[in-house]
Amino acid sequence: xxxxxxxxxxxxxxxxxxxxxxxxxxxxxxxxxxxxxxxxxxxxxxxxxxxxxxxxxxxxxxxxxxxxxxxxxxxxxxxxxxxxxxxxxxxxxxxxxxxxxxxxxxxxxxxxxxxxxxxxxxxxxxxxxxxxxxxxxxxxxxxxxxxxxxxxxxxxxxxxxxxxxxxxxxxxxxxxxxxxxxxxxxxxxxxxxxxxxxxxxxxxxxxxxxxxxxxxxxxxxxxxxxxxxxxxxxxxxxxxxxxxxxxxxxxxxxxxxxxxxxxxxxxxxxxxxxxxxxxxxxxxxxxxxxxxxxxxxxxxxxxxxxxxxxxxxxxxxxxxxxxxxxxxxxxxxxxxxxxxxxxxxxxxxxxxxxxxxxxx
Amino acid sequence: xxxxxxxxxxxxxxxxxxxxxxxxxxxxxxxxxxxxxxxxxxxxxxxxxxxxxxxxxxxxxxxxxxxxxxxxxxxxxxxxxxxxxxxxxxxxxxxxxxxxxxxxxxxxxxxxxxxxxxxxxxxxxxxxxxxxxxxxxxxxxxxxxxxxxxxxxxxxxxxxxxxxxxxxxxxxxxxxxxxxxxxxxxxxxxxxxxxxxxxxxxxxxxxxxxxxxxxxxxxxxxxxxxxxxxxxxxxxxxxxxxxxxxxxxxxxxxxxxxxxxxxxxxxxxxxxxxxxxxxxxxxxxxxxxxxxxxxxxx
Ligand SMILES: Nc1ncnc2c1ncn2[C@@H]1O[C@H](COP(=O)(O)OP(=O)(O)O)[C@@H](O)[C@H]1O
Ligand SMILES: [Mg+2]
Numbered sequence: 275x276x277x278x279x280x281x282x283x284x285x286x287x288x289x290x291x292x293x294x295x296x297x298x299x300x301x302x303x304x305x306x307x308x309x310x311x312x313x314x315x316x317x318x319x320x321x322x323x324x325x326x327x328x329x330x331x332x333x334x335x336x337x338x339x340x341x342x343x344x345x346x347x348x349x350x351x352x353x354x355x356x357x358x359x360x361x362x363x364x365x366x367x368x369x370x371x372x373x374x375x376x377x378x379x380x381x382x383x384x385x386x387x388x389x390x391x392x393x394x395x396x397x398x399x400x401x402x403x404x405x406x407x408x409x410x411x412x413x414x415x416x417x418x419x420x421x422x423x424x425x426x427x428x429x430x431x432x433x434x435x436x437x438x439x440x441x442x443x444x445x446x447x448x449x450x451x452x453x454x455x456x457x458x459x460x461x462x463x464x465x466x467x468x469x470x471x472x473x474x475x476x477x478x479x480x481x482x483x484x485x486x487x488x489x490x491x492x493x494x495x496x497x498x499x500x501x502x503x504x505x506x507x508x509x510x511x512x513x514x515x516x517x518x519x520x521x522x523x524x525x526x527x528x529x530x531x532x533x534x535x536x537x538x539x540x541x542x543x544x545x546x547x548x549x550x551x552x553x554x555x556x557x558x559x560x561x562x563x564x565x566x567x568x569x570x571x572x573x574x575x576x577x578x579x580x581x582x583x584x585x586x587x588x589x590x591x592x593x594x595x596x597x598x599x600x601x602x603x604x605x606x607x608x609x610x611x612x613x614x615x616x617x618x619x620x621x622x623x624x625x626x627x628x629x630x631x632x633x634x
Numbered sequence: 635x636x637x638x639x640x641x642x643x644x645x646x647x648x649x650x651x652x653x654x655x656x657x658x659x660x661x662x663x664x665x666x667x668x669x670x671x672x673x674x675x676x677x678x679x680x681x682x683x684x685x686x687x688x689x690x691x692x693x694x695x696x697x698x699x700x701x702x703x704x705x706x707x708x709x710x711x712x713x714x715x716x717x718x719x720x721x722x723x724x725x726x727x728x729x730x731x732x733x734x735x736x737x738x739x740x741x742x743x744x745x746x747x748x749x750x751x752x753x754x755x756x757x758x759x760x761x762x763x764x765x766x767x768x769x770x771x772x773x774x775x776x777x778x779x780x781x782x783x784x785x786x787x788x789x790x791x792x793x794x795x796x797x798x799x800x801x802x803x804x805x806x807x808x809x810x811x812x813x814x815x816x817x818x819x820x821x822x823x824x825x826x827x828x829x830x831x832x833x834x835x836x837x838x839x840x841x842x843x844x845x846x847x848x849x850x851x852x853x854x855x856x857x858x859x860x861x862x863x864x865x866x867x868x869x870x871x872x873x874x875x876x877x878x879x880x881x882x883x884x885x886x887x888x889x890x891x892x893x894x895x896x897x898x899x900x901x902x903x904x905x906x907x908x909x910x911x912x913x914x915x916x917x918x919x920x921x922x923x924x925x926x927x928x929x930x931x932x
Pocket of ligand 1: 296299301319320321322323324325326327328
């Protein structure tokens with residue numbers, strides 16, 4: 275992608291040693307990020323992991339406890355939100371209900387005392403890009419959820435800033451609209467080339483939108499890497515379990531002489547992406563990286579339930595007393611109790627140390 | 635065709651208008667309404683009668699010869715203690731007390747509430763707690779210290795002093811109302827306004843105040859009727875020439891000299907109560923309209 279090559283050369287947003295506490299509760303512990311110009315960054319994590327808090331710190335809506343924030347090479351740590359060169363879009367849209375759409379878009383620009391014709395020019399441009407020209411004179415109350423969120427994006431757009439911050443902008447929309455707007459946000463980014471920091475708890479949004487994902491847990495970034503990297507090479511058990519649906523299967527066992535021992539089975543690790551040493555280990559294997567054939571040989575499991583989704587189906591199996599999910603595009607129906615013999619694509623599997631939970 | 639069993643219930647559930655429950659509800663409501671309206675009726679008819687007719691004794695009968703003389707006397711020539719120029723002086727005093735008290739108390743309390751709800755400053759919790767204690771202390775306790783305070787400020791006995799007292803005593807409950815109202819507005823709205831470059835006052839006047847019309851109406855009703863109906867502070871903190879309408883009404887009704895002019899007393903009472911009544915009617919309708927127009931929801 276074009277903007278990624280640019281990203282490598284120039285830093286747009288830098289967060290260094292960011293800490294934030296609410297009283298005695300430490301919410302962010304030493305967050306560090308260097309974000310290149312034009313990069314699309316997604317902050318992903320469960321509820322309460324500190325995503326919104328990071329975004330509010332970048333925006334200047336929260337006073338940080340420690341650390342520094344740079345935007346376009348300028349130290350903005352103590353600057354007011356309006357002076358940081360950011361635009362922000364909120365989950366609840368946060369449109370001013372008493373103002374028309376045009377009034378909403380113009381509000382910040384009037385505060386900045388921009389000339390009238392410049393304000394009109396920017397509103398026209400944003401309205402054209404977001405296709406909200408028809409509703410400019412309506413009040414937000416007379417718009418649908420999707421239209422409101424476009425206006426909210428427009429309000430960030432007219433500010434003509436380099437960094438856009440999105441806080442779960444699609445969470446209040448229904449599934450279909452969410453998928454549509456997701457694509458539109460991606461297009462918008464391609465067109466404008468701004469740096470975007472996008473908060474979500476939805477891994478599909480994260481995987482499809484991001485150039486890089488920062489996966490958060492308890493205010494600590496677990497992994498900050500491309501979606502591919504996070505999917506293929508999760509750095510720890512938490513990341514491995516968080517990304518992917520159904521979640522990655524974990525088998526407890528030990529490594530011995532280049533093989534993984536699970537109960538009485540010996541699974542060769544030839545082709546594994548890494549250098550595991552002998553000892554206790556957990557083998558992580560995704561449902562989509564497991565194949566099955568009818569039969570009772572080798573590693574075999576019994577079908578408990580089949581979820582059919584049209585294009586593919588997920589088989590919930592019982593593997594020697596343990597739950598195991600398998601995804602297949604084969605549309606054969608398997609009645610409950612059918613025995614399947616499994617084989618894994620080890621080149622795409624992950625091994626973890628059970629103590630440190632880190633990838634081996 | 636669907637197979638509907640026509641035995642047993644199907645379709646919309648039938649409801650009868652004249653159920654035992656409805657009869658009870660409507661009779662209770664009617665009784666209560668009559669209970670409250672009869673005294674008002676007696677007042678109105680009495681105020682329209684001449685004294686001889688009143689002496690005939692039937693308080694429920696409508697006036698044989700309606701006269702507005704008692705109303706005119708109540709307004710412009712009834713004796714209120716020192717002077718005999720009726721309630722008009724008290725009316726204008728009450729206006730001069732109520733209007734600034736309502737405006738100042740609501741303005742200050744809404745700013746307080748906004749600051750407490752949206753700008754959690756150091757010590758804001760303590761400040762709020764202290765204010766709430768104020769709301770629950772009976773104000774009779776504070777009258778004497780307040781008199782001394784006003785005397786030291788040199789405004790004891792003046793309208794300014796009374797306005798100050800009303801403003802202060804309205805503060806705890808109004809601040810509580812506004813703070814609670816502002817905390818129900820989405821926090822992200824406040825954040826968006828900050829990103830858009832608005833400061834403390836800008837957000838207050840351009841975002842919060844326009845959104846709090848329903849709350850403002852409630853506060854106006856509450857304050858205007860309370861302050862208009864106030865008697866105690868009016869007697870304690872002002873001199874006779876500044877007595878509010880309620881105090882003058884009391885003086886008219888309790889005059890011990892001469893014959894008791896029931897018709898004038900009734901007219902004076904209705905006149906005094908007219909302002910709060912008017913406020914209820916006018917603002918009540920505004921209030922309903924404000925909610926219907928979706929002033930808060932975005
Ligand atoms: N104003 C606050 N006071 C105390 N704790 C807060 C405050 N705001 C957020 N938190 C805590 O900080 C953590 C992170 O919150 P947040 O960043 O909103 O999470 P999310 O990842 O869901 O956006 C949560 O545990 C939350 O309880
Ligand atoms: Mg959040």
